[in-house]
Amino acid sequence: MPKLLKYAPGLTVVLMVGPLLAGLLGTVLPAFGYLPALGGGQASLAAWRALFAQPGLLISVRLSATTGLLATAISFGVVMLFCAAWQGTRAFDLMQRVLAPILSVPHAAAAFGIAFLIAPSGWIVRVFAALGGWDRPADIVTVQDGWGLALVAGLVAKEVPFLFLMTLGALPQADGERTRHVALTLGYGRVAGWFKTVLPRIYPQIKLPVFAVLAYSASVVDVAMILAPTTPAPLAVRILHWLSDPDLSMRFMASAAALVQLGVVVGLIALWWGFEKLVARFGRGWAEAGGRYRCEGSVRALGAVAALIAAGMVLLGIAGLAVWSIAGFWRFPDMLPGQWSVKLWLRELPALGDDVINTVVIGGAAVVLAIILVVACLEREQRNAATSRPGRGALWLIYVPLLMPQISFMFGLQVFFTFLGLERTLVSVVLAHLVFVLPYVFLSLADPFRALDPRYRQTALCLGASPDRVFWRVILPLLTRPVLAAIAVGFAVSVGQYLPTLLIGAGRFATLTTDAVALAAGNDRRMIGIYGVLQTVLPFVGFGIAMLVPAILFCRRRGMRRDI
């Protein structure tokens, strides 16, 4: 065990950042004409010329940038407003409780759910139709609208819970509750007091998650394939199409475009960063001006409504998927189908079974590797507490995979695995998933692991137990709950992966997510419903097990009911 501990941090970084660098290299070289496997033997700018000759390239780039920025700004605004207006209330606690299930919904499933909800024949229009007496769906474009607003809505609905979770983690560290009380006792309104005192303290801690949201939103593929306009599509979607083109020479151009995508993300982060500096500058003056802003009823209501809409869209969307999956004939504008049928479920069962097995095997393997590595890293950190402390740099490293657009290195990674002779293997798909599973497992376990009272370890050691025995008999059992929760988070992340499974597996591994997204092009709502529901159920089962196991294990230990 000491051996594993010694190498765990290095191994973790290599497995997380290694594929990234390899993938980036495998993207940069073809972008400049070098890809021997496809006959590209020397440097050239042909790929770039071909790319810039693509019709509507600028529109695609603009669409990616605007939707990404808008989705991030709205998500950030909603979360901050909600926290400012409702921290310390029952509504806040309630939101914390619905957070986990919403977070565990894969992006694609949430996107389908929202597409169903806002479609001209969806529940929202049906409500108006029932009230207005319409007998046919409204003739308006709601999904895949030209401005990408549906895409923004889909992203916001999933990024709000993520940023909310990150903010919840930052609040205690920034002493948010007491800071808020101080502002209140100085006569500030809730919202203004929060923005003036708590926000500046937590922002440094949620900055990287915000950047991750920005990078993700501006380069997302699966959600965009479901909700974004197609003429032209956002850049990332077009890159995927070029990569999948039977004409292999398109891959040179796709690689160049992948670098443009990376540039878009870097540019957006720089823009956000600059804006943040500006706000910080003027914000200080605003805080020191002393305005109390005590009439804030409408602002607080806005915060609640926005958070409710974000959460409600996902939950209602999933409900919509479930209803469609068993809907028979469904007349407009009825709120529910006239007939129900599970025929389609039964017909699809064998195919679904294969998908579920692939999804579980890939996710299971990735998450087992991830939890071993992460626990080993954290255990090593605690054992070495006497000699060292990890720097802030480590945290940036964790976020690197989340800040890099997937499409910018996934194709390169595919090239790299081919070079190693690992193309289209389970190993390479699991390794690709691990790049994204590792950071989330780490982020979810690091805080509880570090928060465990160090005196438990000290006491156990002073009782004469060896460090290994202390780990297996004391530390790990005490952390059963957060470790299982981290496993569930990692599994949910893996279930939701689209690009790594598709590109690295080269179509060999059909998972619930790849098959679900593939259905986006068609319009079979019942099939989409089935896949969307299963996609949601699988991570949910993971979280269920993660809650149930400790409850059973420690049913006779009252001290284990709460997180310690």
Add this chain to the structure above:
Amino acid sequence: MATSPRPPQNTGLKLDHVRISVNGAQLCDVDLTVGAGEIVTLMGPSGVGKSSLLAYICGTLAHGFDVAGGVFLNGTRIDNLPPQDCHVGILFQDDLLFPHLSVGGNLAFALPAKIRGRARRLAAVEQALITADMAGFATRDPATLSGGQRARVAVMRVLLSQPSALLLDEPFSKLDATLRDQFRRFVFDQARQKALPTLMVTHDPDDASATGGPILAMTPQNHRTVGGG
């Protein structure tokens, strides 16, 4: 009160000019020997490095401290050993019973592996419970015990690990007044019975006077005075 003659150098716990400093500022400078069965009290305000000193003695001091001097237990230097090899037991103000183990499980965790055989181990655990006036509690969930019971289990847990010295880090400060007096006597009696050199850190003058041993006042000004108990 009369102080007993100092024991020979090779028994007891000896702190040989232990100086702990952090960022160049010295917290404490202690030179003393605690004889077998003797209870020495360290008193002083927060921030003079009392708890750091105890952590250093049992090998769990966090990084960031500079320490000079040595700690010897029965003639063997222990401050370069990992905590599990120091044979120094420590009690904190919280009992820190492992919540996932039963009362008996907590005690058995501490019992050295060299005591073999299920029956013998169970007997040792039950004997410890009898000493703590808690016979039959082995299968209980620690969370269902009273504060006083938990504290006694914590003491028995330390003693079962067969330490050669005992450190007390304000172990009575969270108990109410009546319980505290009783429990204090229990701990001191146990320590004396097992002839353990015992070093106690406290804020409470009553704790100090109850030991009947020497009291060492630690002050922030880096000097110290020794008073009779």
